[in-house]
Amino acid sequence: MSRDLKILALTGGVGGAKLAFGLSKLLPPEQLAFIANTGDDFEHFGLTICPDLDTLTYTLAETANPETGWGRQDETWNFMAAMEQLGGETWFSLGDRDLALHHQRSQMLAEGSALSEVTDTVRRAFDIKHAIWPMSDSPVRTIVATPEEELAFQHYFVRDRCKPAVTGFRFDGIDRAAPIQEALNWLESVDAIVICPSNPFVSVDPMLSIPGFRDRLKARSAPVIAVSPIIGGQALKGPAAKMMKELGVPVTSTAVAAHYGDLIDGFVLDNTDAHAASEVSCATVVTNSVMVTLEDRIKLAERTLDFASELI
Numbered sequence: 001m002s003r004d005l006k007i008l009a010l011t012g013g014v015g016g017a018k019l020a021f022g023l024s025k026l027l028p029p030e031q032l033a034f035i036a037n038t039g040d041d042f043e044h045f046g047l048t049i050c051p052d053l054d055t056l057t058y059t060l061a062e063t064a065n066p067e068t069g070w071g072r073q074d075e076t077w078n079f080m081a082a083m084e085q086l087g088g089e090t091w092f093s094l095g096d097r098d099l100a101l102h103h104q105r106s107q108m109l110a111e112g113s114a115l116s117e118v119t120d121t122v123r124r125a126f127d128i129k130h131a132i133w134p135m136s137d138s139p140v141r142t143i144v145a146t147p148e149e150e151l152a153f154q155h156y157f158v159r160d161r162c163k164p165a166v167t168g169f170r171f172d173g174i175d176r177a178a179p180i181q182e183a184l185n186w187l188e189s190v191d192a193i194v195i196c197p198s199n200p201f202v203s204v205d206p207m208l209s210i211p212g213f214r215d216r217l218k219a220r221s222a223p224v225i226a227v228s229p230i231i232g233g234q235a236l237k238g239p240a241a242k243m244m245k246e247l248g249v250p251v252t253s254t255a256v257a258a259h260y261g262d263l264i265d266g267f268v269l270d271n272t273d274a275h276a277a278s279e280v281s282c283a284t285v286v287t288n289s290v291m292v293t294l295e296d297r298i299k300l301a302e303r304t305l306d307f308a309s310e311l312i
């Protein structure tokens with residue numbers, strides 16, 4: 001029974017958080033926990049900002065901005081308006097209430113708390129029952145290589161609106177990074193691992209690049225199932241399709257499956273890509289993976305869990 005499974009889900013970005021939300025509606029906290037990408041994290045206005053942890057937190061707490069998918073709903077922007085008046089940096093939008101979270105996190109980090117402790121405190125404050133772990137307590141920063149220069153991830157993503165062509169990525173600090181021990185303990189008893197429909201290059205690869213982590217996932221007999229973020233040759237949100245084109249990779253869900261290679265045992269494709277299922281070298285399931293409504297998120301989560309139980 002798919003509702004009896006114990007799951008570890010890896011997520012980053014808005015698309016990943018949507019499936020995470022669906023999973024959280026189906027499985028209790030004893031059976032579901034999350035690891036989130038921290039390669040997108042950066043320091044801004046002296047604060048440590050962790051966009052993927054925050055997007056996951058706000059989404060699970062049903063307090064995310066429904067238009068953007070990031071930040072909080074019913075936000076006010078007095079801080080940004082005041083910044084503009086002062087001639088400060090305004091390329092990264094921090095809402096007033098969102099700002100409180102970054103401030104609190106930064107203060108706790110400065111006082112010596114680990115990022116995983118801060119994340120746990122925050123998710124409790126939002127009354128989220130499922131565990132959320134950052135991929136590591138030590139800082140990892142995704143650097144985007146372009147023909148002209150290397151860019152810090154948020155400079156590429158938000159400030160430059162993903163306009164520069166990408167030639168590659170590196171994850172600064174990855175050699176010193178280790179997974180959170182609690183997450184590794186959880187991994188030891190899971191029935192399946194779900195890779196949410198997040199950007200494979202900048203949301204999932206940082207997590208898989210933590211020394212030893214990919215091997216730990218593979219070493220488990222539990223199936224690893226990835227959900228394609230590419231649908232009909234496009235990414236519903238974000239630059240994944242543009243990146244694939246620039247990297248010379250076909251913009252197909254098949255190429256996403258190939259990117260994960262022998263790590264995955266199952267791959268979830270959208271109905272639009274049904275024809276491509278036979279090109280994927282692991283088990284596949286074809287379903288609607290476009291998550292417009294909350295019900296879509298739950299349905300995709302349900303289908304993913306059913307698929308997982310078929311693979312066990």
Ligand code: FO1
Nearest residue numbers: 013014040050051054070071091092093158
């Ligand atoms: N994304 C934007 O496109 N523009 C922003 O101004 C912006 C602000 C922001 C503030 C807090 C936060 O947690 C996320 C924010 N994001 C913003 C989203 C975020 O930078 C990206 O979606 C992720 O890093 C990609 O996964």
